Amino acid sequence: MSNLSSTKNTIEKILRPLDRLSANPNARRVTYAVALIFFVSMILIPPIIGVVLKWNLIGDTLQNPILVARAESAILASFAIASIVSILDLIAGLPTAWFIVRRKAKWINVVDTLADIPFVIPTVALGFSILVFWSQPQGISGLLRIESLISPGLGLIMLLHFAFSYPIIVRIMVGELQSYDQVYEIAGRTLGASSLTAARTITLPILKPALVSAFLLAFCRSLSETGATAVVAGAFENGPIFIRNALSSVPPQQGPMVLVSLVLIVTSCAIFAFISILGPRLRFPVKKVWPNFEKRLSNPKSTLGRDGLALIVFAIFVAIPSLFVALPGIIAFTDGTVVAAFTGAGVWGVYWGSLLTSYVVALAATLMNLLVGFPMAVIITRRKFGTQVTALLNALISIPITIPSVALGVSLSLFWTAFGNLPELWTLILVHTTITYTYFVQAMAAAIESVPEELESVARTLGAHPFETFRKILIPLTKYSIFSGAIMVLTRSVDETGATTAVLAATSQIKTAPVLLVNWIRNPASVGGQSVVGLGVLFLVLTTFISLLVIRLVLRRER
């Protein structure tokens, strides 16, 4: 006990000079300026500048009409898939979120947990799971005694994107519906509106900002997905797969790669800005009320039918296909593959190495985020540079998640090669920092926002210096969020495939686990068959699952 106390005192003594230094307004300005400069120079500019630097390579590509037509259809396919899937997700996910929040039964917690499964499973593994379920004999095709119910291609990509975007919609809408004050809806009901009318004319318009951001996130996620899409794409090409194919050809086709990356970056940013600005002004198209018809649709039978349909869609298209990831892994436990895996024999040595690389990169990216992301979150939530700059920063900070990750990877790779000629591993860490930065800063900003500024003001008037206030008030009150934010960054980084593919050359000695697994899934024979692939995927799922379990435990403790 006294050891602990003396350690605390020693730490206090070390930190005292920093506390005193923070009282100097210039020192504070420098700290925030460093965070801002890091954001602009390392996060914001490189993804945009990278492809612009190689602008000259596009000329030759534009001379090739076949290549241009291929690129054009790939880009259009990307946007079409993202738009259709996001709308379908909204239609299917909203009733499920409603059902989870409004129905009172313990078993609904199971639905709530199952809805998170596509979140828990790394996208490469999810792609593998969906491939097995819809296309391979171990899945539904075997049950129907046909070779492949849905072959790899556009259909399977749509099913995959629907499955991984679905939890985004459900999670956001569940959160919003839980914090929504039902008093408005009750007021509407007492004024004669049926439950459907009240939901349609009162609740949904109030929750419009959440609906817009849920749609946007699902849209960006779909546009960005590369690794899992590669698993289920077959010969079909969307934007990210086009870039991936250009990268993996020998020698890499830089011109087409830069062209498609540039178009994806510019278009996705424009669409994001367009929806962000116009979304909140969007009015719900149907204002008319059909009292009798809507009353009939609000009766218990109709409600039961709606909930049942939502659950069936969820089970068939999301939950069951996602859970199929476990099946090949379980088979591997019975046929002895697991022994080879743990002894590191054959391909398993490379696999464990790649998993280690994934975690080293993820840890480094997490650390970088902790150092520079936290001050940025403080800048945004406490409006250190004024309201207008804060609004601008808030918008700019979303850019890295708006840009498709493979295009981001191409651009960052070109940028860091041109400017730093950094080793691949360092470039990879910087790329992963960029990709995860938005998630971390937004999570931290939400956590800091929940701490009333008055607490810091009072601490200051009681004699605490700014840094002392930061470490004695802000850090203890946000420590669980910091921890869970860090694990979220770690998980996202381990899961990352698109940008990683763009950074690591086909001949590179460095491989992360998802990148390696994409190759394994596309060519299972090269590694010894489906059970090796299944087990490899299962190990990746387990490591991610443990990380997310830790988040849940931490957040439960916080509550």
Add this chain to the structure above:
Amino acid sequence: MPEVRLSEVSKSFGRIEAIHHFDLEIKSGEYICVLGPTGSGKTTLLRLIAGLICPDDGKITFDGKLVNDLSPEERDIAYFPQQYALFPHLNVLENVAFGPKTRGVAYEEAKTQALKVLETVKLDQRANAFPRELSGGMQQRVALARALASGAKLLLLDEPLGALDARLRVELRYHIKSLVKSAGLTAIHVTHDQREAMIVADRIVVLRMGKVEQVGTPYHIYQSPATLFVANFVGETNFLEGTIKSVNSVGALVELQDGFRVKVQETSYLSGEEVVLAIRQELTSLMPVDYDGENAIQGEVKAVRFLGDSIRVEVILVNNLLISARIPISQVKIYPKVKDKVAISFKPADVFVFCTTARGLAKEIEVI
């Protein structure tokens, strides 16, 4: 204890001018109440003194020393926000010991000091409780203990009773004042509750739209409101518009709408000037309809409101003006009824006379 002085202090947020050329001198050990409606700049004023925001213009001095550039932790103050801002991750004792600790007092010593202060607010038995385990009143006392234990000489209280229920508010306002006085602190207490200000303040500063309307003792503010706004905001007042018809050495005659004439004990106006008369409701009497004494106007009872210790009778006068009289319950002999014919009367000495302004009466007394 510091003497606080604000000279020509201004603060704007964008186009909104929250504090405008503000002057105030607060004596050592004084308990000042800043009274004003929502949006009048009270909290901004407090945050300026606390150093949580910087003035755009003007000087703030403590004991003659300019503190404009001093950070909050260097000002030797304790800020007490409306929701108390007790640190949720620290228990009661740690909350109270926070101030001494950050000011360099050794941990054990800080705890001893904190316990002593907790005894004075009778919460030493709850030293290990966390803020969420305490009632609103207890939280308020912990916040007060934290402020007292910090050793601060200047206490800044931002609506300190605002989050409490009515009964507790009444009890705790005396408690705060006595604790502050016994510790010999200077206190600036912000409130929009005129009754609270009247009871606790040594002096009241009435604030409106970032400007001082009047500074004075509660008695002075009540007895001699400097502006129509103060007359309306402090106390309950009837307003009548009229024109000075004649002036002599003892008073003036004012003609109201429809030719009614009333006497006032005011000689500084000239004949023909347009004025507004302000009469406290409790100094307005309800008389029988045939009463023909001084300043009697006949009318009909429009509404009667029972207030517990008194009743308020709203009367529509024959000239269509609405006037209210507040009568202590002990003086109510016959309970008036709606549509009763009555007369309203007031003494010339009880009438405040103000010049009319171009903005008009409604704008002058507007509370927003």
